[in-house]
Amino acid sequence: DASDIEKGTYPHYMLKEIDEQPLVMRKIIQEYQNEAGSVKINDDIANAVNAADRVYIIACGTSYHAGLVGKQFIESWAKVPVEVHVASEFNYNMPLLSENPLFIFISQSGETADSRAVLVTIKALGHKALTITNVPGSTLSREADYTLLLHAGPEIAVASTKAYTAQIAVLAILAAKTAESKGHSLEFDLVKELGIAANAMEALCDQKEEMDYIAREYLSTTRNCFFIGRAVDYYVGLEGALKLKEISYIQAEGFAGGELKHGTIALIENGTPIIALATQGHVNLSIRGNVKEVVARGANPCIISLKGLEEEDDRFVLPEVHESLTPLVSVVPLQLIAYFAALHRGCDVDKPRNLAKSVTVE
Numbered sequence: 001d002a003s004d005i006e007k008g009t010y011p012h013y014m015l016k017e018i019d020e021q022p023l024v025m026r027k028i029i030q031e032y033q034n035e036a037g038s039v040k041i042n043d044d045i046a047n048a049v050n051a052a053d054r055v056y057i058i059a060c061g062t063s064y065h066a067g068l069v070g071k072q073f074i075e076s077w078a079k080v081p082v083e084v085h086v087a088s089e090f091n092y093n094m095p096l097l098s099e100n101p102l103f104i105f106i107s108q109s110g111e112t113a114d115s116r117a118v119l120v121t122i123k124a125l126g127h128k129a130l131t132i133t134n135v136p137g138s139t140l141s142r143e144a145d146y147t148l149l150l151h152a153g154p155e156i157a158v159a160s161t162k163a164y165t166a167q168i169a170v171l172a173i174l175a176a177k178t179a180e181s182k183g184h185s186l187e188f189d190l191v192k193e194l195g196i197a198a199n200a201m202e203a204l205c206d207q208k209e210e211m212d213y214i215a216r217e218y219l220s221t222t223r224n225c226f227f228i229g230r231a232v233d234y235y236v237g238l239e240g241a242l243k244l245k246e247i248s249y250i251q252a253e254g255f256a257g258g259e260l261k262h263g264t265i266a267l268i269e270n271g272t273p274i275i276a277l278a279t280q281g282h283v284n285l286s287i288r289g290n291v292k293e294v295v296a297r298g299a300n301p302c303i304i305s306l307k308g309l310e311e312e313d314d315r316f317v318l319p320e321v322h323e324s325l326t327p328l329v330s331v332v333p334l335q336l337i338a339y340f341a342a343l344h345r346g347c348d349v350d351k352p353r354n355l356a357k358s359v360t361v362e
């Protein structure tokens with residue numbers, strides 16, 4: 001209950017929850033680490049992923065965006081194919097299921113009706129389900145075969161922040177554990193890299209003034225804003241756009257860098273803010289090419305890059321983390337920019353209009 005959780009010195013729950021992210025990372029590392037310092041997950045769960053010929057991730061909203069990032073971990077590390085589906089569409093646009101699927105439900109609250117409807121469907125078909133949730137004993141947790149907890153502490157603000165990064169971390173741990181049990185060992189120490197990411201997140205939370213400044217500069221009067229990225233940056237851009245639209249009511253959309261020219265570029269006018277993420281070496285040149293395309297049409301670019309990939313005019317440079325874990329850090333400035341944009345525009349940050357923390361109707 002919101003009234004039981006203190007905001008302390010924070011003006012809003014959202015800001016408090018953004019700041020808690022490094023702590024949540026450390027808590028997750030602690031919960032999912034064995035004495036030898038490597039990832040620990042209930043064997044039954046790793047075996048269930050291991051035994052599946054395909055994983056279907058089902059989620060809504062921010063949890064869906066975390067699922068997109070998680071797909072890459074499971075596919076590239078554990079070598080299990082993954083599909084990510086928006087829960088509300090699954091029952092109507094049901095894909096042809098593989099012979100031995102495993103369903104992973106990602107839900108902060110564990111109560112989202114659209115996700116539950118899919119759980120009911122797939123249970124009736126006799127399939128197995130794992131729920132990744134922040135709420136022990138929630139409906140999706142009780143009705144699934146297995147549960148992994150986020151350990152993020154109660155999330156009160158309607159706009160989800162710490163649950164998103166917690167979901168990504170838990171999905172990474174699940175993928176690493178499954179990879180290990182399949183004999184594909186990771187080329188890096190995930191526990192160590194998550195610790196490095198936690199420190200980087202902490203450093204970012206200390207740069208609120210800069211984020212406030214960016215929000216003022218780009219977003220105080222704009223009607224719309226576009227987020228672009230390639231590879232995993234595309235997925236983080238979707239989340240950045242969702243945060244911004246949810247709380248500031250600026251029309252914000254995330255696009256794959258290469259898809260822009262196939263339609264959306266028509267919306268670029270003089271001064272349209274474009275927030276571009278550049279955290280991936282293998283697409284750095286091409287995302288920068290996309291930025292040039294929109295700048296040539298008058299866009300006002302705000303490039304957020306990863307240390308080591310930065311160029312002269314980048315607006316903000318993120319501390320270096322392992323290339324596969326960049327969403328944990330790149331989302332933090334986007335959350336903060338959305339927060340300050342909402343604040344400057346006089347919006348109710350914690351209780352945006354028309355939105356509910358958990359949607360328990362279809």
Ligand code: G6P
Pocket residue numbers: 060061062063106107108109110111112115158159160355356357358359
């Ligand atoms: C609501 C919230 C979103 C959330 C989505 C899924 O729409 O406003 O912030 O991402 O539900 O919620 P869940 O609890 O299933 O993660």
